Amino acid sequence: MQPAMMMVVFTVFFGKMAKVSSGDLPYPVFAYLGLVPWTFFATGMANAGNSVVGSERLITKIYFPRLAIPFAAVAAAIVDFLIAFLLLLALMFFYGIQPGMNLLLAPVVFLPIVLTALGVGTMLAALNVAYRDFRYVIPFLTQLWMFATPTVYMQPDAAMRGSFKTLLSLNPLTGLISGFRAACRGGNIDWGQWGLSTALAVVIFVVGCLIFRRMEQNFADII
Numbered sequence: 001m002q003p004a005m006m007m008v009v010f011t012v013f014f015g016k017m018a019k020v021s022s023g024d025l026p027y028p029v030f031a032y033l034g035l036v037p038w039t040f041f042a043t044g045m046a047n048a049g050n051s052v053v054g055s056e057r058l059i060t061k062i063y064f065p066r067l068a069i070p071f072a073a074v075a076a077a078i079v080d081f082l083i084a085f086l087l088l089l090a091l092m093f094f095y096g097i098q099p100g101m102n103l104l105l106a107p108v109v110f111l112p113i114v115l116t117a118l119g120v121g122t123m124l125a126a127l128n129v130a131y132r133d134f135r136y137v138i139p140f141l142t143q144l145w146m147f148a149t150p151t152v153y154m155q156p157d158a159a160m161r162g163s164f165k166t167l168l169s170l171n172p173l174t175g176l177i178s179g180f181r182a183a184c185r186g187g188n189i190d191w192g193q194w195g196l197s198t199a200l201a202v203v204i205f206v207v208g209c210l211i212f213r214r215m216e217q218n219f220a221d222i223i
Contacts, residue, residue: 002043003035003084010035010152020153025185026095033181034151036084037110041117041173042142044077048121049138053128066216067209070122074114088184100186109179109194112201116172119201119208126215149173169193172200 007028014020015027022030048070052059055069092099128134148171168174175190175197182189 003039006035007032029095031152033184034177036088037113037177037180038151040077040081041113044074044117045121046138047073049124049128052125070125074117102183102186105183109183112198113176115205116201119205122212123208126212172197
């Protein structure tokens with residue numbers, strides 16, 4: 001229900017009061033198409049970031065691959081995503097929007113979002129063990145990252161030029177959420193932007209796992 005409630009709030013303030021453009025889509029559908037993948041990412045990242053500290057008794061008693069803890073936290077968020085996705089299909093049906101064959105590409109487009117959540121989540125999980133104040137950084141990071149990503153607003157054409165375009169391209173969720181929205185609504189996917197975002201997602205995943213593996217040998221002592 002979290003993305004659905006957020007969709008209602010943003011529809012009132014952005015869609016009705018601020019009159020934010022949503023192209024040829026009704027604003028509730030446009031916002032929900034962005035909030036479904038974003039809510040998965042934010043939930044998976046936050047749960048993974050706090051997962052190791054929350055598994056203190058398990059880590060100190062037996063040995064097992066520690067990466068399983070943040071990975072399991074992200075996997076649990078996928079279940080919530082699937083339920084929210086069913087509500088998305090119902091919402092599109094209510095507004096008379098036919099997804100088209102591109103909907104079959106949604107799992108492919110969604111996979112790099114999972115990798116990004118795993119990469120950032122595992123890195124935060126390791127840092128949260130060594131530096132406990134990181135648990136206060138995660139909510140702030142989530143909120144800041146959301147408004148730096150075109151989830152509930154369209155990417156303005158003027159912003160896609162010059163140095164600002166470069167900054168937006170460094171945010172992997174910009175291309176990934178745009179690709180997910182296009183796949184679900186039946187639009188054209190910008191494969192160039194999606195490919196760049198996917199490459200960044202893979203880098204984040206690898207770096208996050210390497211940092212985690214380097215720090216995990218001291219988890220049992222520090223925690």
